[in-house]
Amino acid sequence: MSSGAFLTEHPAKVTGWRLFLKTVIARAYPRVIGQQRERSWMFFDIVLPLGGVIAYVLVYKAIGAPAEYVGFVVMGGAMTAFWMNVLWSMSSQLYWEKEQGNLALYIMSPNSMMAVLLGMALGGMLATLLRAIAIVLLGSLMFQVQYAVANFFQLLAVFILAMAALYGMGMMTASLFLLLGREAWHLSNLAQEPIYLATGFYFPIKSLPFWVALGASIIPLTLGMDAMRQLVFPSGFKIGFLSVGVELSVLLALCVVFLVGAKLLLAHMEKLAIREGRLTESRR
Amino acid sequence: MAVTTPHSSLVTRHSSPVTLFTESWRSFRLATWLGWQIESNWADPFLFAIYSIIKPLSGAAILVVMYGIIAKGNFTNPLFPYIYLGNAFYIYAGAMMTGVSWAVIDDREHYKTLKYMYIAPIRIPIYLLGRGVARFITGSFSVIITIMGGVLFLHLPLDVAAANWPLFFLSLFIGVVMLAMMGLLLGSISLLLVHHVGFIGDAVAGALYIFSGAIFPLDVLPAWLRPIGFIMPITYWLELVRRSLIGNVAQAFPTLAGFSNGQLLGILLVLSLLFGVAALIAFRLCDRRARERGLIDRTSNY
Numbered sequence: 001m002s003s004g005a006f007l008t009e010h011p012a013k014v015t016g017w018r019l020f021l022k023t024v025i026a027r028a029y030p031r032v033i034g035q036q037r038e039r040s041w042m043f044f045d046i047v048l049p050l051g052g053v054i055a056y057v058l059v060y061k062a063i064g065a066p067a068e069y070v071g072f073v074v075m076g077g078a079m080t081a082f083w084m085n086v087l088w089s090m091s092s093q094l095y096w097e098k099e100q101g102n103l104a105l106y107i108m109s110p111n112s113m114m115a116v117l118l119g120m121a122l123g124g125m126l127a128t129l130l131r132a133i134a135i136v137l138l139g140s141l142m143f144q145v146q147y148a149v150a151n152f153f154q155l156l157a158v159f160i161l162a163m164a165a166l167y168g169m170g171m172m173t174a175s176l177f178l179l180l181g182r183e184a185w186h187l188s189n190l191a192q193e194p195i196y197l198a199t200g201f202y203f204p205i206k207s208l209p210f211w212v213a214l215g216a217s218i219i220p221l222t223l224g225m226d227a228m229r230q231l232v233f234p235s236g237f238k239i240g241f242l243s244v245g246v247e248l249s250v251l252l253a254l255c256v257v258f259l260v261g262a263k264l265l266l267a268h269m270e271k272l273a274i275r276e277g278r279l280t281e282s283r284r
Numbered sequence: 285m286a287v288t289t290p291h292s293s294l295v296t297r298h299s300s301p302v303t304l305f306t307e308s309w310r311s312f313r314l315a316t317w318l319g320w321q322i323e324s325n326w327a328d329p330f331l332f333a334i335y336s337i338i339k340p341l342s343g344a345a346i347l348v349v350m351y352g353i354i355a356k357g358n359f360t361n362p363l364f365p366y367i368y369l370g371n372a373f374y375i376y377a378g379a380m381m382t383g384v385s386w387a388v389i390d391d392r393e394h395y396k397t398l399k400y401m402y403i404a405p406i407r408i409p410i411y412l413l414g415r416g417v418a419r420f421i422t423g424s425f426s427v428i429i430t431i432m433g434g435v436l437f438l439h440l441p442l443d444v445a446a447a448n449w450p451l452f453f454l455s456l457f458i459g460v461v462m463l464a465m466m467g468l469l470l471g472s473i474s475l476l477l478v479h480h481v482g483f484i485g486d487a488v489a490g491a492l493y494i495f496s497g498a499i500f501p502l503d504v505l506p507a508w509l510r511p512i513g514f515i516m517p518i519t520y521w522l523e524l525v526r527r528s529l530i531g532n533v534a535q536a537f538p539t540l541a542g543f544s545n546g547q548l549l550g551i552l553l554v555l556s557l558l559f560g561v562a563a564l565i566a567f568r569l570c571d572r573r574a575r576e577r578g579l580i581d582r583t584s585n586y
Binding site for chain 2: 044201
């Protein structure tokens with residue numbers, strides 16, 4: 001093949017929103033396809049949260065808790081898959097990319113970093129959704145959880161808004177992690193049990209003192225799970241922290257704040273990282 | 285790269301017992317120091333202390349809140365100290381199993397130094413056990429603080445004067461060695477697997493959390509699953525630790541009520557020895573396989 005033929009066969013340069021969209025899809029692709037290729041990840045992603053679910057369900061059974069608490073735990077266990085995904089595959093992703101030497105390539109390539117993060121988020125969300133569904137199905141079958149959806153459209157809206165806000169938060173924190181070295185791994189590791197506690201993964205958030213629950217509401221899963229529990233369990237309305245309508249409004253606000261925050265912080269951190277030469281450093 | 289240089293264990297096989305001990309001690313001591321540096325030097329001591337404490341305390345607090353909601357704040361039920369102490373001491377299980385097994389992945393894939401360790405005059409199994417000591421130290425802080433929190437704020441019925449300390453320390457010692465050997469078993473398997481088995485320590489510790497009666501009596505499990513708990517030394521270890529600290533409160537649960545402390549110690553000792561031997565055999569087999577297949581310096585790049 002002559003060089004001339006090569007030039008003529010080369011696709012036209014993509015710019016603008018098309019480039020943005022192509023970048024989103026390109027970055028989402030390995031998240032969806034790559035994660036399915038490594039089947040052992042799928043096993044661990046499902047079995048580890050399911051192990052936690054089983055342990056906490058059996059604790060509730062040992063202390064004679066009402067049946068709906070089993071359902072709360074199953075739902076919480078499924079949502080941990082999203083939290084783990086945001087923590088390890090969103091927030092700390094740019095840190096991993098830096099460690100592997102890919103980050104400088106991302107920055108150099110003529111596309112938007114927001115598109116890269118958005119692709120990561122969408123791909124991760126889709127891949128994790130499959131795992132979360134598996135956890136709900138297995139947990140529900142194992143412990144005969146009863147659901148009674150009060151309002152399907154509200155449930156869908158809560159889930160979509162909670163995911164958008166959660167992954168928006170992941171995009172925002174990804175830029176903060178850009179400045180971290182080895183402590184990134186430790187911080188991600190730290191943000192597990194304390195967050196499970198504060199956001200009420202395994203119990204109704206209303207059980208915590210009001211101000212603690214309110215503070216924890218900055219993490220979208222807190223209100224997302226509370227609203228979903230109110231909507232899918234017959235006695236859910238009794239344990240609601242705020243009304244579903246209020247929780248929907250707060251989730252919407254969190255979406256806007258986190259997505260705008262992600263754009264601003266990313267631009268700032270990118271500049272800072274370039275200025276301080278942190279894009280290629282690897283502090284082991 | 286297949287490691288073909290003479291292995292230190294082959295060299296020391298012909299050494300005198302004194303040299304063997306000296307070499308093992310040096311491997312253990314230096315691995316302990318290295319493990320501590322890796323675990324702690326990413327942050328200043330204050331931040332590191334907070335990090336070490338918050339995670340386990342939060343884990344305990346989840347159970348406390350769950351229990352508190354259902355029991356309506358009544359922490360005098362014997363089930364509460366059963367759950368609380370089991371969970372507190374189970375911190376050692378996660379710390380030791382993950383600490384020892386993760387060292388293989390950390391050195392091979394992250395620091396890329398496992399190949400150098402292999403050609404250094406050290407004993408690799410001892411080195412791996414030493415790397416777990418740092419997690420034992422941080423785990424101990426967490427266990428102590430969790431228990432102190434329980435005594436001070438949640439009426440955990442622990443009477444320092446009434447506790448059976450000799451039984452406690454003997455059980456603790458056997459248990460920690462047993463957990464370290466289980467970590468070595470997992471570390472041996474990790475030699476043959478790729479990076480994502482970083483989960484292996486967490487996965488096994490998570491599974492045994494269910495089957496060892498750590499946070500609920502084994503009777504809560506379906507009858508067909510209970511035998512798994514009965515063949516695990518952790519079950520007997522946690523029972524002994526509970527009995528040594530809160531005596532009759534722990535003995536009230538029917539699962540192991542038929543066993544005396546001496547019988548439990550005997551079972552723990554025998555099972556620990558079995559796991560220890562299994563770990564050493566597994567290491568020998570996996571180590572040989574990893575050398576033959578050139579896995580010592582593999583980087584899976586995940």
